[in-house]
Amino acid sequence: MVVVGASAAGLATVAALRQQGFGGLITMIGDEPHLPYDRPPLSKQFLTGQWGAERLLLRPESDLKAMNLDLRLGVSATAVDRSARTVTLAHGGTVPYDALVIATGVRPRLLPGGHGRGGVHVLRTREDALALRDRLGNGRRLVIIGGGFLGTEVAAAARQRGADVTVVESGAEPLARIIGRAAGRFITGIHRDRGVRILTGLKAETFDTADGAVTGVRLDDGRILPADDVLVAAGSVPNTDWLRGSGLDIDDGLLCDAHGRCAPGIHAAGDVARWFNPLFGRAIRVEHRTSASEQGIAVARDLLTPATPQPAAPVPYFWTDQYEVKVQSHGYLPGHEESAVLDGDLAEGRALIGYRRGRHLTGVLAIGMPVKDVRPWRAAVARRTEWAAATSAPTPAR
Known part of the structure; x- marks a missing residue:
């Protein structure tokens, strides 16, 4: 093997x-x-x-x-x-x-003009993380290009180390393409409450440099964001x-x-x-x-055991910490056609959101909820629960 x-x-x-x-x-x-x-x-x-x-x-x-x-x-x-x-x-x-x-x-997906510039980072390996960690500290200006899970997690970690953080997201809200705009707005609010600047609907066009090191990021609306460091978190x-x-x-x-x-x-x-x-x-x-x-x-x-094949049909799972808020997901959220809050209330910082593709519940996203309260919904995704049934019952059958 x-x-x-x-x-x-x-x-x-x-x-x-x-x-x-x-x-x-x-x-x-x-x-x-x-x-x-x-x-x-x-x-x-x-x-x-x-x-x-x-x-x-x-x-x-x-x-x-x-x-x-x-x-x-x-x-x-x-x-x-x-x-x-x-x-x-x-x-x-x-x-x-x-x-x-x-x-x-x-x-990591790279951006033109950033490779090899001092202070321009990606985050995939242990060395990448060490290089960025050594640069973070009180007052250091970090610009993060990309408001996905990696970008928002790094924003939270950088703020904990005292850095000044700006996130540039090309979409309407961070993570909206995957989890929808309502949940994306909630995540945005968490970060803004902790001093992170989040700029949406904008793209990074070029890097400003001096002596081979980055000094700023030029956006497609003409503004320049001063930066001591830049993390490119624009996908993989x-x-x-x-x-x-x-x-x-x-x-x-x-x-x-x-x-x-x-x-x-x-x-x-x-x-x-x-x-x-x-x-x-x-x-x-x-x-x-x-x-x-x-x-x-x-x-x-x-x-x-190739003679007795067993097709794998796992329910994908991920979790992320956004400061003290735990976010969990079961199922496959990208490409969903509809979403709805199935339990709790986003305004209260505790909610479970369901996602539909076709006639079925294809995923759930839990914000600020205990793991034990989310497990039944994972089973509901695995059973290919009808969307109508998922949205009519407060809790799925165990």
Whole structure:
């Protein structure tokens, strides 16, 4: 077994393979020099300084040793030869495989003119987070381009460190494309109450620089935002460039069936993979930590028991902390056709919002609600509850 990507999805795959009794050789290839670590805390606890690097590890080093892996870190995979069943490495060597799992994740989307400029940051790796953390402090001016989950989480962390923060969002409200305008306005209010400037309906056009370092961001309305640092949080791109020429089906990620299969002998999992999910009737790519682990486990099961396939139809889950407010989501929210508050009241800072696509409840978003109160709604999404039933009952049947 060869797993490309020392990621949450990759590690979940190899751990499940061992737990389910696979005793053969497992090679894991990762382009970073670190043992597999968790990325969500990079924009939260690690960025604020509450956590050190050791707390990011997905598994202790002793656990990895017990898995008896051929662990190759700090080396990139550059190609797949499907006929020879080999993976080519950046230093020129190759690794043969009987089965290949691709878990190479995503990379930040860059903006023209920002790459290589001092003070212009992205946030994907441990080094990225350290570089930004070292620059944050009282009065430091941070401009964040992009008001998605990453951008808003970093805004909260930066304010906790005393930075002066401005978020530039091209949409009507931060996160509105995913969670809708009402919930987006609520998130906006949380940040504005804590001194974050949020500018909506605007785009960053260019960076002003002096001596190779950023000094400001020029917006498309002509104004200039002074900046000591800029975080580009304008989305991500699946890491599939190395697969060009492989013949694999790539379209906003690596296309897979409901088992994670991309081609004979090849599976994919995690942020790079666009799985067909029977629950929603289409292929979706989900950049959530929980989904990465669930897909890795499903891939391991399919590799070991191909004669008895079990299509995976997980309910995607994510959570985010916006200061002291916890936001949780179950289901698939992008592309929803309607939303409605099913419980609570946004004005009171406690609400559960349902999302419809077609005739069914396809997702819920909980703001300021206990986890136990949200679980029944996850089950309601999994049952493909009719929208009419979801909006007529105060709480779904358990």
